[in-house]
Amino acid sequence: MNVFDVADILVNHIKANYSEDIAIVAYYGSYAQGTANKRSDLDFFFIPATPKGLQASIQFIIRDISFDFWPISWERAERMALFQESQTTIIADCKLLYVRSAEDSERFMKLRETISVQQESGNRRKLVEKSELELRNVYVHLYKLSRASDSLNLTFYRIESHAVLTKVLHSLALLNQTYFTKGFGKNKDQIVHLPIRPDRLESYMNTIMHSYIAADILQACEHLTADTLELVLAQKEQLSNAPSFPDRIKGFYEEEKGILDKVATACEMNDYDTAYFYAVHAQEEIARFLYFAEKGYWPGELMINSAYQSIYEQAGLPALVSLLDSKNLSQLQAGVELLSSLLESHLKFKGVEINRFQDIEQFEVFLRENTASSLS
Template sequence: MEGRNREILELFLSHIKEKHADDISLVCCYGSYVNGTANAMSDLDFYYVPKRNSFNKLNIAFIYMGIGYDFWDMSWQRLEKISDFDDMLTSLVTEAKVVYSHSAEDERRFHQLQAKILQRTTATTSKDMISKAKKHLNEAKVNYFNLQGAPNVKSIRLASGNILLQISNALLLTNNKFLKFGIKHHLEELLSLDILPKKFHENYLSLIKPSDLDEILAASLDLITSTEKLLDDLITEIDNEPIKITDFIGLYEELTSIWNKIYFNCDAENYRTCFIAALTLQSEVDAFCQRCRLPPINFIDAFQYDDLLGFKKQVQKAEELFVNYLSQLNIPVLRCESLADIHNALKRASNT
């Protein structure tokens, strides 16, 4: 480590050992001085993990010899989120080097999080990761909406740039990968991914180079739609795997309360609650039919706020068809006629 940054690190570690040994679990370094890409203007990237979330007394930002530094807290809870890919600062864990630990257990806990992430990066694409990717895709769609009404060049650049970053996050998650070098080699790392949408490289540059709004809009839309198709195709591939009947045991029993809510509110002529309940139920039924490769069961299209009786009949037909699908797939439905039936079911569950 270059002399200036080494001196700063030693100063901080000495202060922690003297004043806050019982407050700090870890101090970690990451970034250029760990991965070997430092230059003369590089700072020292480091953070500390406090023993308790409320401790942040060591947070400090300063300039030394013209270089900006920032020492900040990273809670164990946030580290857990990162290890689950719910926070995209993955390299701050995987590429980090522990330079101080309060105990061997603290260091072991951190290394377990590193191992958890690396294990995920060697796994095949999963529905869980695609679900996380779709959250970023949805954020990109929000920014596309903002882009369409952008009043000036600054707003255009911000919206299109956020689209680029959110799509990048979605693609990293789809590939079970993360950026090792942050923004330093952003495009290069993305282009090394195995799974990318068509024209990704071209669209990436088309969000940066042009100043014409129409060009940026076209590239943004193409990037969003091609990424969405990619994710949907991957979901279809996964869904074509053999159906696990056990995944759907208890589903109808859970959804029964929503069906009953719709019927009750139809009879009560409460169209607002009826509509919201129907939306929830339609989404659940759609997911079931798609996963089991069955023809869709549609009923939300029959909703009319001034004809809830007619809508109730359509929902009843949908329930009958849903139960029929369960029968075709040999998915059992647990119906209890007495407390004794419930008790017996509990005993059977305890013995399995």
């Protein structure tokens, strides 16, 4: 059977019944890449132009070959082109079978231009951030693996480790500003030749895919994820802007002082619950902002907090969390007052201007002078 005869039938069907309702018909996969075998199906998709066009979707089998004529909205195609979904190759490498109009053709070609733009150096930071977000999705599967009590249930470990592996690999593709041109199982050559990849990537993959020992599979998943996170953080550091500590943290102290005052007030009122929530929040927030001011990028959600709390400690700021004591809030009150003073001094030493005024008149003069300066 010539699968393209099936394609001709579908296209003629579209022309006869959905000529104004379907914008694009295309195929992708093995036939588009010249790697088809006797069992390969023809991977179709179409972009509907109207709600009626959705009705053309159909799944069928001819001579034991399966076919799936499925819809992709323009919006989803745009997400693929922006690397927001992993199937970018569907848009980048497909072959067109039918185009409703010149406008539809132009819109589709712009999607391919978008893919090229995403791979330019100006978009590197954006894709590194997407890589980190994709890696975050791995941790729910790592959690399930680490909590599993039945190490003999290899099926469970295979399924969860498969999720870990595919998500980490997608994260690595984004980190390299690329996409996989072939499906998993056929793309190993592209994977092992990614410029930015864990040194033991192939070894981890082999353990995850071939091992019969649950503990080894879990360990490989954990190491693969940790090594990939290290690469993501290294790329973020390389992409950080030139040092500009004062600009990065401008206005922070003035806002944060309100939180510190809430802690002090809670201590005075012996309100441990309020003191607890605001004290922990304050130390975490100050540590994150100081890290950003020093590094030029925010600590990611996957970063162990000790990595950025160390900057807080190096600044000589008191650890509010360690002062929490429901039976005696006086130490926390003294600590938060000291923190407020030391933080302001630290920021001033770093060149940060603090908008502090003795009275309303002084604030009014500041506004007048600042406005005149900005307008001149």
